[in-house]
Amino acid sequence: MRGGNVTAWALEVLVDVVPHWLVTWLPVEWGMRYGRQLDTYRLPKDEAVRQQLTLQVGTDGYATLRQVYGPDAPGWLREVPAIETLRQVWVQQYQMKEEQVQWRANTELPPAAL
Numbered sequence: 001m002r003g004g005n006v007t008a009w010a011l012e013v014l015v016d017v018v019p020h021w022l023v024t025w026l027p028v029e030w031g032m033r034y035g036r037q038l039d040t041y042r043l044p045k046d047e048a049v050r051q052q053l054t055l056q057v058g059t060d061g062y063a064t065l066r067q068v069y070g071p072d073a074p075g076w077l078r079e080v081p082a083i084e085t086l087r088q089v090w091v092q093q094y095q096m097k098e099e100q101v102q103w104r105a106n107t108e109l110p111p112a113a114l
Contacts, residue, residue, distance in 0.1 A: 006082075006089045007061045008034040013082040014064075018074065025067050030060065051103070058094040058101040061086055 011034050014022045033056070044050050065087055068077050077083055092110060095102050 006086050007057055007064065010061075010064060010082040010086040013080060014068075014077075017080065018077065021073065024072075033057075033060070054103055055101055058090070058103065061090050061094070062096070062101055065090065 011022075011026075011030070044053060065083075067073060068083050092112070093104055095104055095108070
């Protein structure tokens with residue numbers, strides 16, 4: 001799951017810099033999903049479960065970016081390196097098609113320089 005660590009990192013940074021803003025929109029279940037020790041976390045062995053988790057992480061990352069770029073967020077959050085990394089990774093690894101998050105196939109990945 002390429003995006004899980006990036007999502008967790010971005011959320012950890014948000015907890016540190018804007019905890020009061022974060023609790024206004026952060027779903028409680030995300031604590032279970034991203035509060036794990038990442039160095040001991042293992043991906044599910046079942047391919048279908050792994051793909052479902054990948055799409056969930058993608059959806060969560062987009063939700064985080066929507067909040068950070070939304071009108072109620074402090075504007076300076078967009079300049080936080082973890083948020084910029086999340087944005088760049090999501091542009092590269094995920095895409096939205098008909099309001100659905102989709103994982104990009106290797107053949108659909110944009111050049112890294114973009």
